[in-house]
Amino acid sequence: MTGSTRTGQWYRDADDVHSWFDSGSRALDFMYSGSVLEASRAAVPTALSDWLSEHWGAQVAPAQERDIEDAIRLRSAIFRLAQAASAHREFDGSDIDVINLYAAVPDIPPRLTGGTLRAGRSIQTVAHVLASIAREAVELLGPGNANRVKKCSADDCDMIYLDTSRASNRRWCSMQRCGNREKVRAHRARHTGLRAHHTEPRTHITNLAPRPGPAPTAPSPAPTTPSPPEPNPTRPTPGSRNLSAPR
Numbered sequence: 001m002t003g004s005t006r007t008g009q010w011y012r013d014a015d016d017v018h019s020w021f022d023s024g025s026r027a028l029d030f031m032y033s034g035s036v037l038e039a040s041r042a043a044v045p046t047a048l049s050d051w052l053s054e055h056w057g058a059q060v061a062p063a064q065e066r067d068i069e070d071a072i073r074l075r076s077a078i079f080r081l082a083q084a085a086s087a088h089r090e091f092d093g094s095d096i097d098v099i100n101l102y103a104a105v106p107d108i109p110p111r112l113t114g115g116t117l118r119a120g121r122s123i124q125t126v127a128h129v130l131a132s133i134a135r136e137a138v139e140l141l142g143p144g145n146a147n148r149v150k151k152c153s154a155d156d157c158d159m160i161y162l163d164t165s166r167a168s169n170r171r172w173c174s175m176q177r178c179g180n181r182e183k184v185r186a187h188r189a190r191h192t193g194l195r196a197h198h199t200e201p202r203t204h205i206t207n208l209a210p211r212p213g214p215a216p217t218a219p220s221p222a223p224t225t226p227s228p229p230e231p232n233p234t235r236p237t238p239g240s241r242n243l244s245a246p247r
């Protein structure tokens with residue numbers, strides 16, 4: 001078959017750090033297409049077509065104004081439904097209607113490579129690609145993926161992804177970003193905890209030292225256990241700025 005089915009894209013966070021975010025779904029990739037649609041609307045009319053061409057492995061005709069409006073409408077509906085799915089909330093019926101509406105349009109036809117004739121059009125319209133995206137959204141948000149549409153486990157990250165891992169145990173939007181930040185936090189916590197542990201025996205020794213006076217005094221209070229270290233307040237600022245949530 002022709003066409004790309006790969007998922008994922010590079011993004012840049014607020015600290016200008018580039019990371020690879022594989023959402024696990026091309027419908028979610030589209031949801032996180034960031035400023036592409038806004039750029040198409042304003043000064044870069046080919047931005048949407050270029051993005052779709054790159055991510056769907058098909059040549060896509062330049063987007064018209066109506067296409068961009070349709071793309072924004074579809075993306076917003078996917079966004080709200082994906083948020084609801086990740087929070088196990090009920091779906092809004094009007095958002096479902098939008099997905100179904102676009103999914104009912106003819107999509108990019110599948111094709112085997114190696115033939116001698118070209119069947120169908122060689123350049124896809126934006127409407128065809130949006131139909132393909134809507135159909136993938138139907139799959140993404142359907143019962144087959146219940147509990148696999150997840151929000152990143154980092155407290156300060158709202159990225160949503162489809163967990164395609166066999167054990168359904170993916171926790172982070174990106175290991176390069178939130179996964180590593182969590183590793184650093186855990187390492188720092190362990191390290192600080194270890195230092196605190198080393199100081200603990202001295203506390204015991206102090207308490208067990210002979211006290212002046214003839215009679216043993218009342219037992220002194222037990223040494224307090226060191227509190228767990230606080231996370232470093234200078235942790236990196238959460239990113240995903242250029243993967244702006246659709247409005």
Ligand SMILES: [Zn+2]
Nearest residue numbers: 152157173178
């Ligand atoms: Zn994250």
